[in-house]
Amino acid sequence: MSTPALAARPAGFFLRRRRTYRLLTLPAVLVIAAVIVFPWLFTIYMSGFDWKIGSVAHFVGLSNYTGLATNQRFLEAIVHTFYFTALAVVFPLLLGTAAALVFHREFKGRGVLRAIFTMPMMATPVAVALVWTMMFHPQQGVLNYLLTSVGLPPSLWVYSPTFVIPSLVMVEVWHWTPLVMLIVLGGLAALPTEPYESARLDGATEWQLFRHITLPLIAPFLVVAAVIRTIDAVKAFDTIYVISQGGPGTASETINLYLYLQAFAFYNVGNASAVVVVFFIIILALALLLLHVRQRTKWVAA
Amino acid sequence: MAAVVPAPSAGATPHRGGQRWTARRVLRKVGFGFAVLVIVSPAVLVFLWMLSLSLKNELDNLTYPPVFIPSPPTLANYTQVFEQNAMGLYFRNSVIVSGFATLLALLVGIPAGYGIARLQAHRTTVLVLIARMTPALSFLIPLFMVFQFLGLNNTLTALVITHLVITVPIVVYVMAGYFETLPRELEEASLIDGGSVWTTFRYVALPLARPGIVVGTILAFIFSWNNFVFGAVLAGRATRTLPAAVYNVLTFEQLAWGPLAAAAIVVTLPVLILTIFIQKEIVVGLTAGGIKA
Numbered sequence: 001m002s003t004p005a006l007a008a009r010p011a012g013f014f015l016r017r018r019r020t021y022r023l024l025t026l027p028a029v030l031v032i033a034a035v036i037v038f039p040w041l042f043t044i045y046m047s048g049f050d051w052k053i054g055s056v057a058h059f060v061g062l063s064n065y066t067g068l069a070t071n072q073r074f075l076e077a078i079v080h081t082f083y084f085t086a087l088a089v090v091f092p093l094l095l096g097t098a099a100a101l102v103f104h105r106e107f108k109g110r111g112v113l114r115a116i117f118t119m120p121m122m123a124t125p126v127a128v129a130l131v132w133t134m135m136f137h138p139q140q141g142v143l144n145y146l147l148t149s150v151g152l153p154p155s156l157w158v159y160s161p162t163f164v165i166p167s168l169v170m171v172e173v174w175h176w177t178p179l180v181m182l183i184v185l186g187g188l189a190a191l192p193t194e195p196y197e198s199a200r201l202d203g204a205t206e207w208q209l210f211r212h213i214t215l216p217l218i219a220p221f222l223v224v225a226a227v228i229r230t231i232d233a234v235k236a237f238d239t240i241y242v243i244s245q246g247g248p249g250t251a252s253e254t255i256n257l258y259l260y261l262q263a264f265a266f267y268n269v270g271n272a273s274a275v276v277v278v279f280f281i282i283i284l285a286l287a288l289l290l291l292h293v294r295q296r297t298k299w300v301a302a
Numbered sequence: 303m304a305a306v307v308p309a310p311s312a313g314a315t316p317h318r319g320g321q322r323w324t325a326r327r328v329l330r331k332v333g334f335g336f337a338v339l340v341i342v343s344p345a346v347l348v349f350l351w352m353l354s355l356s357l358k359n360e361l362d363n364l365t366y367p368p369v370f371i372p373s374p375p376t377l378a379n380y381t382q383v384f385e386q387n388a389m390g391l392y393f394r395n396s397v398i399v400s401g402f403a404t405l406l407a408l409l410v411g412i413p414a415g416y417g418i419a420r421l422q423a424h425r426t427t428v429l430v431l432i433a434r435m436t437p438a439l440s441f442l443i444p445l446f447m448v449f450q451f452l453g454l455n456n457t458l459t460a461l462v463i464t465h466l467v468i469t470v471p472i473v474v475y476v477m478a479g480y481f482e483t484l485p486r487e488l489e490e491a492s493l494i495d496g497g498s499v500w501t502t503f504r505y506v507a508l509p510l511a512r513p514g515i516v517v518g519t520i521l522a523f524i525f526s527w528n529n530f531v532f533g534a535v536l537a538g539r540a541t542r543t544l545p546a547a548v549y550n551v552l553t554f555e556q557l558a559w560g561p562l563a564a565a566a567i568v569v570t571l572p573v574l575i576l577t578i579f580i581q582k583e584i585v586v587g588l589t590a591g592g593i594k595a
Contacts (some may be wrong), residue, residue, distance in 0.1 A: 020499035021417040028474055030413030031406075035441065035466050036433055042444035053447070101342045107334070113342050115581060122346050122577045122584065126530045126545040127566035131352045134559050142351060142368050149367075174344055182585040228588075235437050238530045242549055256437055263443050264535055271399075276440040283435045 015228045043273045051270035065276035073250060074275070077258040078282075080165065083249060084254055085286075087169040088176075088233035089226060095173065095217075096180025098226065101210075103181065104188045118178040125175065127290045129242035133158075136243070161251035168252060170238050180225045187221030188214075190229065223294040230286050256277050337592040355563035356380070376491040379564035387561070387567055391540065392547035398458055399533075399543055400526040403465035407522050412515065414478025416503055430471045438531055441467045446535060456538030464532045469522040470493060473492040476521060480514025481507065520576050527573055544569045 002168050025265065047064055051057040068074050120128065135143050136157040144154040157167045195213045204212075237256045240246065244263070246253035253261075263272035355363055357375040383389045418426050445464055446455070454460040484507060492502040533546030542550065548565045577584065 006587035017493075017499055018421065021421045024417035024499075024503065025421075027410035028470060031410050031470055032429070032433075033468055035445070035463065036436075039441045039444035040436070042447075043440055043578075046444070051558070053450075099341065102334070102337050102341055105334070107338070113338060115578070117342050117345055118581075118584070119349065119574060119577070121588070122524060122528075122573050123349075124528045124530075124545055124566075124570040126528075126549055127570040128348070128564050130562055131348060131355070132549065134355065134562070135348075135351065136542065140364055140366050142366070146369050174348065179585070179588050182588075231435050232317055235435075236437070238545075241531075242513065256439060259437070259439050260531075264446075269443055269447065272443055273440075275472070276437065276443070279437055283437070287435060 013177070043276050045273075046270055047273035047277050049270040051268075051273075053267035053269055057270065060270070064271050065278070067271070068274055068278060073253070074255075074258060076250065077217040077255045078252050081251060081254040081256075081282075082135060084165050084169060084172075084236065084240075084252075085230060085233040087166065088172040088236065090227045091169065091173045092177040092180045092229055093222060093225060096177045097184050097222065099181040100184035100188055103185055118182065120175050121178040123175075125238040126242055128175065129171065129239045131296065132174075132239075133243050136167060158252075159248060161248050164244055164248065168240055171243065172233065172236060176229065180229065181196060183225040183228075184218055184221055187218035191217055220294065225289060227290045227294070230290060231283060234283050234286065255282070352563050352566060355559055356567050358560060360558055360560055379560035380568070381569065383561045383565045387547075387565070389544075389547070389565060392542055392544045393568065393570060395458060395537075395541055395547075395592075396527060396544040399461045399465055400523050402462045403526050404467045404473075404519055404522045406462070406466060407469035408519060410517070411473030412477050412508070412511070413503065414474050416480075416511075418474070418478040418505060419481035427475055430475045433467070433471045438467070438529075438539050442532065442535055448476055449536065456541055458541050460536050461532060461541065461543065463538060463564050465526045465529065467532075468525050468529060471474065472522050472525060473518045476518035477511070477514055480511055480517075484510050488507050517580055521583075524576055 048059060048061060048201065049057040050060045050064075099117065103110065126132045135141050136159075138144060138154065138156050138159055141157070148154055155163055155167075158164045159245060164238070191214065196209060199209055199213060235256060236254065237260070240254060240257055241260065246257040255275065256279070259272055259275045262268045262275060306441045313547070354370060354372060355374040356379050357377070358369060359378065362369040362372065383555065391428055418424075445460075449455045449457075449463075454463075464511050488510075489502050492506045493499070497505075528545065529543075530545040533543035534549065537543060537546055548562075548569055
């Protein structure tokens with residue numbers, strides 16, 4: 001197509017080439033089929049059985065699903081998941097955008113400081129969660145020391161049913177705000193200069209510039225950040241498992257924690273598989289909802 | 303992006319001259335410096351506290367009010383986790399699991415990325431998004447049962463296979479994206495000269511793709527290294543990876559803070575060092591499948 005010499009080749013030449021390209025993808029396709037697609041299908045299959053590891057499985061149709069619909073503990077886990085996710089999306093978005101506006105400016109040591117700021121994002125979640133566990137400790141933890149030293153009352157943090165989810169969100173915010181910052185920073189780098197110049201000439205304030213020019217232009221990036229953050233927050237596991245194990249009681253038991261217990265504490269894999277299917281549908285629905293919002297922001301921008 | 307974009311609240315307004323201008327400027331600079339400090343300090347403080355805990359003896363770690371600066375600093379916690387808690391073994395397990403999972407992913411993922419890029423099959427990357435959306439535990443239940451059937455539970459082989467769930471999609475995604483940015487002319491020339499698709503891939507495209515391969519390798523390795531739940535479920539006592547070991551061995555079998563913090567640093571330090579090499583590309587990996595803006 002690009003050169004006459006190639007265009008002169010017989011059609012079979014291109015067909016053969018396409019076939020070879022497909023052949024190159026074959027090993028990866030096989031691996032993905034084995035470790036990703038097969039588990040999906042097997043999960044759906046298992047969700048139709050009363051299946052406990054070590055005993056005989058009986059086919060039960062949809063009763064795992066109907067059981068979930070009336071399972072108080074599971075329904076509460078859904079509520080916890082949404083509560084956790086809402087906080088763990090909104091706060092990183094707000095703080096990440098603020099941080100991006102700061103790091104977008106030129107200043108001395110920007111590169112080094114930005115690298116330090118993004119460190120939490122790559123740190124091993126379990127390792128970080130352990131350190132936070134120690135910081136949350138009500139008697140010897142450094143967080144209560146900091147609170148009391150500025151005259152605030154100490155908190156029970158993850159040992160209180162009311163504060164456990166906000167405390168876990170704090171870790172999540174610390175961990176993932178840098179990712180939002182980097183995504184928004186990418187958006188800021190692509191901003192045009194002209195609108196700012198003409199708006200300044202018209203006497204616009206800095207806030208007006210931000211509200212009416214910057215914000216609409218970076219909106220698509222904010223939506224991308226929101227999609228990624230939502231998917232990751234709904235699936236959050238390591239931090240919650242290490243810090244609170246879903247407790248106290250079941251106060252911070254999210255869907256993922258409930259799923260883990262069903263599968264690997266009670267070995268109730270039939271029921272757990274049904275949870276997986278419902279869980280995946282919830283994640284898919286959330287992602288589609290956000291992508292729908294993204295389309296709308298695009299139309300508004302156009 | 304060399305153009306200096308006026309960020310909101312950037313700089314002072316030029317048409318306001320005189321003394322007030324410089325006073326404002328100083329004030330703004332101080333305010334801005336303060337903002338930077340507030341933004342960076344949580345990251346710095348948590349890591350410093352981690353370091354401080356790992357360098358103090360147990361007495362200092364448990365006193366209240368807390369001791370911030372270890373005096374004198376001690377490496378006893380580090381020697382303890384390596385000598386008494388077999389951190390060396392777990393470190394080796396992690397290197398083997400993440401190393402092999404990354405190597406296998408490169409082996410199948412680089413050609414696949416090339417094929418996808420040249421077939422212009424962009425839609426296949428949606429699979430990466432779906433794989434990202436699937437909770438890790440949902441891969442784990444079926445694989446756990448298959449490994450049990452095959453008698454592979456508690457082996458490093460099972461862990462390597464499971465970690466392919468993490469490494470293969472990321473390598474395919476990064477490589478497909480990278481091959482798409484390579485100019486086609488050289489490849490076309492090689493094909494016209496009678497080279498096969500395979501030789502063109504092997505001798506023309508592959509050498510050019512080295513930067514992409516470096517990024518894919520580091521990202522796959524980091525994500526695999528950081529994974530906790532696969533190791534926690536599938537590994538036996540002697541085959542635990544570092545994150546699983548830190549959680550299981552140290553938290554339940556002893557509750558000492560110093561060794562725990564030392565272990566946490568041993569786990570996370572290699573990742574932080576690797577990160578330095580791919581500062582700019584990290585975001586590509588973390589948003590993989592997350593559709594370009």
